[in-house]
Amino acid sequence: MTATDVEGEVAQESGPLIFVIAGEPSGDVLGARLMAALKAERRGAVRFAGIGGEEMTREGLRSLFPIQEFAVMGFLEVLPHVFHIIRRIRQTAAAVRAQHPDIVVTIDSPSFTLEVQQRLKDAGMPLVHYVAPQVWAWKAKRAKRMARYLDAVLALLPFEPPLFEAHGLRARFVGHSAVEDAAGEEARLADRPSPSGEGPLLAVLPGSRKGEVRKLLPVFEATVAALARKHPGLRVVIPTVETVDAAVREATASWPVPVEVTRGVTAKRRAFARAQAAIAASGTVALELAVAAVPTVIAYRLGGFTGLLPFSWLNVPYASLVNILAGRMVQPELLQRDCRPEKILGPIDRLLSDPAARLAQREAYLEVIRALQPASGESPSRCAARAVLSLLADKEKGA
Secondary structure, eight states: OOGGGSTTBOSOOSSOEEEEEEOSHHHHHHHHHHHHHHHHHTTTOOEEEEEOOHHHHHTTOOOSSOGGGGOOOHHHHHGGGHHHHHHHHHHHHHHHHHHOOSEEEEESOHHHHHHHHHTTTTSSSOEEEESOOOTTTSOTTHHHHHTTTOSEEEESSTTSHHHHHTTTOEEEEOOOGGGGGOOOHHHHHSOOOOOTTOOOEEEEEOOSSHHHHHHHHHHHHHHHHHHHHHSTTOEEEEEEOTTTHHHHHHHHTTOSSOEEEEESHHHHHHHHHHOSEEEEOSSHHHHHHHHTTOOEEEEEOOOGGGGGSOGGGSSSSOSSHHHHHHTSOSSOEEEGGGOSHHHHHHHHHHHHHOHHHHHHHHHHHHHHHHHTSOTTOSOHHHHHHHHHHHHHHHHHHHO
């Protein structure tokens, strides 16, 4: 039997079989980078099976099913899909047991991936979760529960490992994948004026889930319309992903300024390299923008009842990871009830108008980027790959 005989497996002929599960686009990027690093470490002698999106597919994975199925958020959005999600959890766990890989690595999306891992605790293989859940913000008891079935956690933030090690769960800081795209410090501090004859370019990032896009795009549209009156020739670029690409294109077709919708990791990097400033949903993209030296305003609101709550119901002072790591407000945040065009307008207008404000953010970004790099000097993906291979080696020693 070759690897291509089994749905969800890469066409490789030798080496350990690693089952990798990503449930959303950001995890798909991490998964692809991890796969590439594992192939580099093993000189190609490694096989993969699992679930992923476009980026992991480019590394050769045949996903068990499309991750677009999980492009929902919030209780009300998930509720109509709950039985289908449960079936996918069961299907995934059954596929792992059937293929009996050497190790299972789940990436982020804890509501899906950790449910799968719990069903595998007696399956006889190491279980690893990549991207530690934010137990420092909410659901602190989750760390104790994870210790009952996982063998290790790979953390993206330097302060996270002790929170899991306190419950006897092996945890390692591997660095944040976003810093793999970081340029030199001099380049990150340099301003990027608009080309002659053109207005400023604003990056708009409404999220990667359909619920986020539906709630945030109307707010961002009204903000852009107000900005256009202050900045003649304003242009917008919206980097997006396959899960929401069509919805974003349809919703922005009638915006009052030129809108360029791009898709994919490479296109996103190019957009960041050209943008003078950004408005973004809270999430990993806040760090990606910091790495790309794009001055940013964070704007976010949850839907339904939770959208009416103040942000203080969480156990952290900020929503943006950039602000959490810096310990101060670097990227302005307009959250929950403050996520309104009239509130967002002032901070983003200042970033577009004031070179000193842009420079202040870029200087603050440098300390955040340094904190996210592994002490070993390796790339985060390489560090994560070596952690996975170390667990495999421990398994072989114990066999």
